[in-house]
Amino acid sequence: MRQREPAVLIDGVWRRAASTLAVDDPATGRPLACIAAGTDADIDQAVTAARRAFREGPWPRMPAFQRAALLHALADAIERRQETFALLESLDAGHAIGSVRKGDLPLGLRSLRDYAGLATKLAGDVTMGAAQPSSMEYFLREPIGVVGIITPWNAPFLMVLQKLAAALAAGCTVVIKPAELAPLSALWIGDLCLEVGLPAGVVNIVTGTGESAGQALADHPDVNLISFTGSTRVGRSIMAAAANSNLKRVVLELGGKSPVVVFADTDLDKAANAIAAEITFKSGQYCAAGSRVFVQRSAYDALLGRIHAAMDRVRIGAGHDPATDMGPMISAAQRSRAVDLIEHSRAEGARVARGGGARTGEGYFFEPTILTDATADMRVSREEIFAPVLTITAFDDDASPHAIAALVNDNRYGLSAKLWSRDLGTVHSLIGLLESGQVIVNGGGSGGATLPFGGTKQSGYGRENGLVGLAHFTEVKAVRLAY
Structure with missing residues (x-):
């Protein structure tokens, strides 16, 4: 890979930027790199190149197995440089390098390889009915065209690969706009796309x-x-832009305020460790993180103490330090x-049971935080904080499933929900009452990315992963043939 300089990749060529942006190291607050400040003109040139490659180039007409081979080649090229990507992600996004090695890297590579396999599985269908000697009816699935990919800063490597692979x-062509706060892995991926021989544009x-x-x-x-992952506010603006331009399709994976429901019959040690690990993963900057904990009253004190202890064990430091559990x-x-959200809720009567503020010194570090006595109408209970902050609320031991569901569904988001109980009847x-795109029970299964992922309510529109996610990148064409 070449030495990085401020440039945009358009039509197979890196073009030097007329103006630049600084990218900071979140562990120090000091400049880390310099990137191109792309303009409307750059986007227009990139879209033009992608459109030309889609209409005139070989990519959409290439046999699916050949596209699959290039996706495998890209995965192999990244895997050979996985330590470089792990270090880059830990510096650029501030994530603990161990979590990148164990999570983002294997999941991103798996996305490339899974979609390489699915490339040959996209198919239309023939309607059922008696055979007709002079006619036929069927439908095709065709690539939708030019895809705009807009990725977030909280999982920049993974999000680029998941959307790009699909x-x-x-058979689509793409224009990627990575998050300006953490764009570096996307640029290295661009180099490797050229290296493995993806056609220009x-x-x-x-x-x-x-x-x-x-x-x-x-x-x-x-x-x-447009395939976008980010805030609900920006998602609304993208949906409006789609409506006001050409009615382009959108896939939006937006905010979350995920509930965790814990019953007294569960393994409280396992539940507490999982809750603490998830809210400190990526420093709480994780859309599906369980941030609202609801616990059966008889287990409230025991769970609270265990989460305290688990948070005490979290080692905070620069992401590139192998000893770090939670970065900035x-x-x-x-x-x-x-900080403002916590202080606002404290003024309204919430109690900060631990943490609650920024760490002193350089970098953008934050203390793992637990809030109690936070009512449902407080901002800290309703807004996505995107920080290592939990609210913990008790519910009555004899509360009905409908009463519990009403409590946890009282939020505009519906991305992910977690349940902890040994009682499968409960x-x-x-599961059927929760307004959520996904439900994880007792820590979940393999943690792979093959199930559809996305949200209800204001957590998004559409799904990612697997054949369900892949279908969004296609158009259906019905054919009625007589001969």
Whole structure:
């Protein structure tokens, strides 16, 4: 891979930027790198290149097994450099390098390889009925066209690969706008796309701000689909841009305020460790993290003490330090917002049982935090904090499944929910009542990315992963043939 310089990737060529943006190291607050500040003109050139590659190039017409082979080649190229990517992600996004090695890297590689396999499984269908000697009816699945990919800063490597793999498997061409706070892994992925031989114009990358490059991509009339992961506020603006431009499709994976329901019959040690680990994973900057804990009253004190103890064991430091369990938050602005939300709720009567503020010294570190006595109407209970902050609330031991569901569903988000109980009758009665795109019971299964992922309510629109996710990158064409 070449030495990094501020540039955008358009039509198979890195083009030097007219202006630049600084990228900070969140562990120190000091500059880490310099990237291109992409403009409307850059986005337009990238979309034009992607459209030309889609209409005239070999990629959409290439046999699916050949596209699959190039996805496998890209996975192999990344795997050979996985330590470089792990270090880059730990510096750029601040994540603990151990979590990148165990989580983001294998999941990203698995996405490439899973979608390589699914590339040959996309199929239309023939309607059932008696054979007709002079006619036939069937439908095709075709690549949707040019896909705009807008990725977040909390899992930059993983999000680029998950969306890119699906788009390429379907035969689409793409323009990627990575998050300006953590764009570096996307740029290295762009280098490897060229190295393995993806045709010019199939993958284009334009860095820049959301207000400039991101908005231009959402507004562009020659983009067929926007795949976005980020805040609900930005998701709304992308949906509006889609409606006001060319009615482009959207897949939106947005915010979360995920509930965790803990019953007294569960393994409280296992539940507490899992709750603490998830809320400190990526410093709480994880859309599906369980941040609202509801526990049966008879187990409240025992669970609270165990979560305290688990948080005591979390080692905080720079992401590239192998001893670190939790790195910094991404920026001073994100950390300040978390502090403001906590202080607002404290003034309304919530109690800070531990943590609650920024760590002193350089970098954007935040203390693992537990809030009690937070009522449902407080901002800390309703808004996505995106920080290592839990609220813990007791419910009556004899509360009915409907009463528990009403308590946890009282939120505008519906991305993920967690249940902890040994009673499968209780579990199954709640699964059907929870307003959530996913339910994880007793820690879940393998943790792979083959099940559809996405949210209900204001947590998003559409699904990612597997054949369900891949279908979003296709158009259905019905054919009625007479001969």
